Amino acid sequence: MADEIQINDVKGLQPRSVRYAKQMDEVFGEGLAGFYGAVWADRENGLSKKHKHLLVFAIACSNLKTESAVKILQRLKKFGATAEEIKDAMMIAAWTGGIQNFTDVSPEVLKEMERLGF
Template structure:
């Protein structure tokens, strides 16, 4: 579990709770979840960049009204150099796919966090 946890910490910048909890249940389970994280978040030649992946999951979190997750993802977007325009585009896509009510729900928290992070 320690090797997998170290790899994911290096890849994501933190150890996701799911891996920590899985490690308390079963080492093989933790390894499996770690493998899933690596498969999703590793950059591959010709694939989607880490920044683009974070923009996509940010938009999905917003469109499903998962405000807490969207706010956390903003920190990752800041780390990976996303621009305010890119984030605004992702928010507009979220409004398109999730509906204007979700946009109304998540906008205040997201705009406040964007201001805090300096976007």
């Protein structure tokens, strides 16, 4: 299944939402897998997977989704993001989500950045 291969390339595993949707209804599961595949597809002149991950990282940080932000850092490492790119994304998150969100999410994110060697 092409969608599943592409999803596994991005996530490293099948997302729980796709698995649950398939348990409910195979057609719904395939539709959700297709949506996931479309979001993360490589398109000519489109955003790279690294840049898409930087965007979702900034959104996760600005929405206080610390666990997601930490997991996304692992994907950013895989896709070759630099420490400066991640720091820029964190500053954008502070700008859009507010300094309190930045303060709340930063300790775990900075700890994971250090662990991953950023």
